[in-house]
Amino acid sequence: xxxILISGGIERENGHxxxxxxxxxxxxxxxxxxxxxxxxxxxRKDEGGENYPDEHPNLQFTAGCVVEGGIWLPTDTExxxxxxxxxxxxxxxxxxxxxxxxxxxxxxxEIFVVSTGLDMVxxxxxxxxxxxxxxxxxxxxxxxxxxxxxxxxxIHSTRPHDSHPNFxxxxxxxxxxxxxxxxxxxxxxDVSRRIDISRGRNISVHDGVLYEGLLYFTTVDGIVVxxxxxxxxxxxxxxxxxxxxxxxxxxxxxxxxxxxxxxxIAYSRLRATRNKGKIAWINKFVSRDQGAxxxxxxxxxxxxxxxxxxxxxxxxxxxxxxxxxxxxxxSR
Numbered sequence: 001x002x003x004i005l006i007s008g009g010i011e012r013e014n015g016h017x018x019x020x021x022x023x024x025x026x027x028x029x030x031x032x033x034x035x036x037x038x039x040x041x042x043x044r045k046d047e048g049g050e051n052y053p054d055e056h057p058n059l060q061f062t063a064g065c066v067v068e069g070g071i072w073l074p075t076d077t078e079x080x081x082x083x084x085x086x087x088x089x090x091x092x093x094x095x096x097x098x099x100x101x102x103x104x105x106x107x108x109x110e111i112f113v114v115s116t117g118l119d120m121v122x123x124x125x126x127x128x129x130x131x132x133x134x135x136x137x138x139x140x141x142x143x144x145x146x147x148x149x150x151x152x153x154x155i156h157s158t159r160p161h162d163s164h165p166n167f168x169x170x171x172x173x174x175x176x177x178x179x180x181x182x183x184x185x186x187x188x189x190d191v192s193r194r195i196d197i198s199r200g201r202n203i204s205v206h207d208g209v210l211y212e213g214l215l216y217f218t219t220v221d222g223i224v225v226x227x228x229x230x231x232x233x234x235x236x237x238x239x240x241x242x243x244x245x246x247x248x249x250x251x252x253x254x255x256x257x258x259x260x261x262x263x264x265i266a267y268s269r270l271r272a273t274r275n276k277g278k279i280a281w282i283n284k285f286v287s288r289d290q291g292a293x294x295x296x297x298x299x300x301x302x303x304x305x306x307x308x309x310x311x312x313x314x315x316x317x318x319x320x321x322x323x324x325x326x327x328x329x330x331s332r
Contacts, residue, residue, distance in 0.1 A: 006030040008321040009060025021156030022056040051094040063103040063323035074101040077153040084328040093129040099152040102166040117158040137165040139191035169208040206254040243307040257324040266321040
């Protein structure tokens with residue numbers, strides 16, 4: 001693949017002091033030419049607006065999805081459809097129940113939005129952009145904790161989250177969501193159907209990509225977890241650090257895309273946090289590499305257990321990465 005897209009954000013210099021929901025000052029979408037190594041910012045958002053808190057809006061492009069001729073791209077509180085390659089905003093929508101959105105996906109002709117701050121996934125009509133169903137990530141009533149009368153877009157944080165859902169996908173006859181708090185993935189219509197991703201390792205989990213009949217997840221310490229979608233059993237753990245010359249902290253591993261046998265996997269740079277439990281896994285590393293200070297994307301051949309190439313991004317480009325996407329098709 002010649003070019004890939006990378007979504008994420010730039011940190012505020014004083015984000016740690018400001019606290020939850022105020023970390024990021026600018027949303028960024030990058031385009032990386034994997035052949036030449038050229039990287040450029042092709043879309044940015046540095047101002048909030050009516051759908052954000054009045055001060056210190058958290059601005060980042062989270063995990064989107066590609067459709068023919070365009071890309072659906074969310075921020076914490078809005079979702080937009082951008083044409084490609086001109087990146088003109090064609091459609092957009094926002095609702096009071098949008099908070100800390102982590103992912104949007106188009107599945108079976110409908111839109112699924114993961115409103116992480118409200119622990120729910122919302123299903124939308126693709127044409128009208130109106131909500132069809134609210135699904136709590138624990139199988140509870142969608143409004144058991146939150147209120148449909150509150151505009152959560154104006155609130156910086158709703159933490160702690162009961163489940164922190166972050167990625168929605170379809171597998172078989174079920175829509176699934178990956179949950180960071182429980183470190184698993186569950187079927188939204190029957191949460192007893194569960195894939196135990198971490199198996200008690202106390203580690204944050206993301207993604208949920210179906211590739212050649214298997215499901216692939218990432219854990220933030222750099223392990224790709226492979227599951228059998230039929231049984232829900234883990235069939236393999238692939239430690240990406242085994243492909244490195246020495247053990248080192250590469251960053252917060254999240255964001256996975258396949259192109260043939262090549263897996264593109266992203267690493268956000270590590271930032272200061274008040275929740276020290278989220279980064280306790282760093283202590284197991286013998287050394288801390290300079291790379292942990294920068295965001296990066298690496299290409300792997302997972303079948304041959306080999307890292308093919310890596311691209312490290314300067315501090316002025318991007319800090320947090322949510323997803324890696326292929327270029328949208330521009331055919332009509």
